[in-house]
Amino acid sequence: MKGEMRVGYGYDLHRLVQGHRLLLCGLEIEHEKGSAGHSDADVALHALIDALLGAAALGDIGRLFPDTDPQYKDADSIELLRQVVQLITDNGWQVGNVDITIIAERPRLAPHINTMRSKVAENLGILIEQVSVKAKTNERVDAIGREEAIAAHAIALINR
Numbered sequence: 706m707k708g709e710m711r712v713g714y715g716y717d718l719h720r721l722v723q724g725h726r727l728l729l730c731g732l733e734i735e736h737e738k739g740s741a742g743h744s745d746a747d748v749a750l751h752a753l754i755d756a757l758l759g760a761a762a763l764g765d766i767g768r769l770f771p772d773t774d775p776q777y778k779d780a781d782s783i784e785l786l787r788q789v790v791q792l793i794t795d796n797g798w799q800v801g802n803v804d805i806t807i808i809a810e811r812p813r814l815a816p817h818i819n820t821m822r823s824k825v826a827e828n829l830g831i832l833i834e835q836v837s838v839k840a841k842t843n844e845r846v847d848a849i850g851r852e853e854a855i856a857a858h859a860i861a862l863i864n865r
């Protein structure tokens with residue numbers, strides 16, 4: 706079908722703990738806590754990867770990069786993203802646009818939004834205008850509001 710479009714959605718959450726780095730969209734952000742996980746725990750890229758895989762109906766991040774597999778210990782999520790872009794490209798798709806929402810009580814992410822957008826755009830092979838990154842707090846409620854966790858949602862449109 707010519708002009709075929711698909712949309713996909715992704716969600717991820719990681720615990721925030723001391724002694725870990727905080728990586729969001731491949732950018733290391735200075736903070737007293739970081740996200741814990743088997744890989745580098747980049748919650749924004751994990752949501753984005755699941756959105757891309759979901760759009761192409763090619764599974765999910767846990768199936769492609771199992772956290773039981775030692776080769777993904779401390780894995781660079783930018784590298785995982787690049788592999789997923791290659792996979793969806795191999796399946797005949799190109800990325801139209803993506804929209805990511807990060808939910809964190811702290812730190813304030815507004816100063817980093819454009820750097821995150823350009824990092825994502827560069828690794829997806831699209832323009833910064835095709836990448837939206839938004840940040841919000843959780844109004845001090847629940848685990849995110851208590852700064853025990855950080856979460857992200859993403860949607861991606863792909864076409865061929």
Ligand code: MG
Nearest residue numbers: 717746748751
């Ligand atoms: Mg994750």
